[in-house]
Amino acid sequence: MKKLMIAASCALAFMTGSVQAQDTSIGSSDPRSLRIAFDVPYEPFEYKDENGELTGFEVELAEAMCEQMNATCKFVIQAWDGMIPGLLARKFDLIMSSMSITPERAERVLFSEPYYNTPGGWFGPEGFNADVTDMDAMKGKTVGVQRGTTMDTYVTEEMSGVVTIKRYTTADDMVLDLEGQRLDVVFVDYPVGEQTVLSKEGFKEVGEAVKLGEGVGVAMRKRDADIAREVNSALRTLKEDGTYDTIMQKYFAYDVKI
Structure with missing residues (x-):
């Protein structure tokens, strides 16, 4: 899949800790700019390759999603236990890091439709x-x-x-x-x-796989219903036009689509 060009890499210092960002945006003041958080390393979903570049199934899917939405995106590396607090504190706009949809999380964040499910x-x-x-x-x-x-x-x-x-x-x-x-x-x-x-x-x-939850979704702030509609539309299009399958087959020998 043709990737979006990565314009620059930068480091963002947040009060909660050191967070690295991979920037695909033209500027944070751009109304079409979205900051997407990933927990790294979590291979094969998000990790750094031998050249230090952020990659993985969800990273490539996020790039394609941003392209479909005609949005410029900044990729932020955030430790897992600070994901939802960081989102609510407006340190980034989306979490696209294998976050399973659960009733408890849904009380705090707005989820997209599920985009994959693995046990x-x-x-x-x-x-x-x-x-x-x-x-x-x-x-x-x-x-x-x-x-x-x-x-x-x-x-x-x-x-x-x-x-x-x-x-x-x-x-x-x-x-x-x-x-x-x-x-x-x-x-x-x-x-x-x-x-x-x-x-x-x-x-x-050492044991049989266990299916858990409703699947994984993109997490957003509750107020961002407009963004959620765009995200859902983009992900549906990527599934329909074959882009999702092309990305998936690079990382998995089985179907994770939901």
Whole structure:
């Protein structure tokens, strides 16, 4: 897919922390300029390539969406646990970072129609043979999740008091602890597990994938209903004209479209 040209890269210092921005806009005063937040790294959805350029399934989809909306976009890197607070504080305008649609989040933000849905996956070392659905077998095990995700919610609701839950800001930190044998298993977005765990020698999928929630949507402030309508229209067009499938097939061997 033909990408939008990246005009410049810049760093934005926010009160909540250091945030990097990849700028595809002609200026923040432009009424058609939108700031889109991503949590990086979260491969294959958003990450930096060997040249340090921001890329991934959602990044390319965002570029195509902005082009379809005739909007200029600035890409902002934001840690996951600051996503919704940053949006509400007007530090960016959209979250397009694998944010699952949940009733709790929908009370605070306005979601687009879902644009993909992938299950959560269990991953661990080759020697792990416990049944992750058997609470007796899982008793005393340590499970890694990314903080504030639907996988975190699932493990907390289903396994609290049985397993020790360790929560991480980034998927990379979680995988490092899995490699260091400080975790028995991790429960992560399935494609993330494929990229970050199964790509390493000595690890495997240790349980069946679990379908969670209604899918992933673009999150906006409640007042931005006009933007939401444009986003929904653009995403529908990208699905209809084949652009979505072209992007998807670069990153997945299966259909994630919803």
